[in-house]
Amino acid sequence: EDIDCLINDEHTIKGRREGNEVFLPFSWVEKYFEVYGKIAQYDGYDRFEFSHSYSKVYTQRAPYHPDGVFMSFEGYNVEVRDRVKCISGVEGVPLSTQWGPQGYFYPIQIAQYGLSHYSKNLTEKPPHVEVYETAEEREQGSPPGKWTVPKGCFVTTLLDKSRFTNVKQFVVPENSEGASLQLGNTKDFVISFDLKLLTNGSVSVVLETTEKNQLFTVHYISNSQLIALKDKDIFYGIGARTSWSTITRDLVTDF
Secondary structure (H helix, E strand, C coil), rough: CEEEEEEEECEEEEEEECCCEEEEEEEEEHCCCCCCCCEEEEEEEEEEEEEECCCCCHHHCCCCCCCCCCCHHHCHHHHHHCCCCECCCCCEEECCCCCCCCCCHHHHHHHHHHHHHHHHHHHHCCCCCCCCCCCCCCCCCCCCEEEEEECEEEEEEEEEEECCCCEEECCCCCCCCCEEEEECCCCCEEEEECCCCCCCCCEEEECCCCCCCCCCEEEEEECCCCEEEECCCCEEECCCCCCEEEEEEHHHHHH
16 A cells, blocks of 8 residues: 655655555665666566666686776676666767766766777677678679669769778658668677768668567667657767768667
């Protein structure tokens, strides 16, 4: 049954009473005691995970070197923390919600994010790489990069003198769904591509979930909007990108 809980003779919150036990809402406990908790799902059942802090103790695996793994940061996963709003599309760093839902750049968190990925790069196996488009003639045995080009859209190959290589140029009317390339990849979730936009544009990735085979689309758009959600569409602003730059995104994190 519900029961009123008087806090420090100052204000009252609603709790739950079961026999001699009284339960307080964790949303209140979390802020009052500055602790952490979340509901996690494992093999179809839910459980609540509580901790006093994010800190964990790791045993040092090898002698420390100044150019090696930083402390035990190879075990850090900053981007999945509850207080990380997202990884910004313009700056490519996490934004913290520790002081408000709109998100703030938190230097310590950004440093941890960079050091964790630097450390993982030293300790993890080289990633599996699948190349889908180079704008060059393909070697025998490499997978075909067949673009689907709707009417009114154009995809051409031309030489970019600034890069000393061929590039793909896309001309797409604003009201068109754009040219598309079927990836069909079920094991790689990090995408990387070089991009230069002459006008407004976007790159979209369609993801199919294993649960109920639902389709969601992550859009990387040429504005400064941080993040937005509309139905099954997720939008990240990546800035104007009027000069060549490499965009690398973890689709699982963005999704």
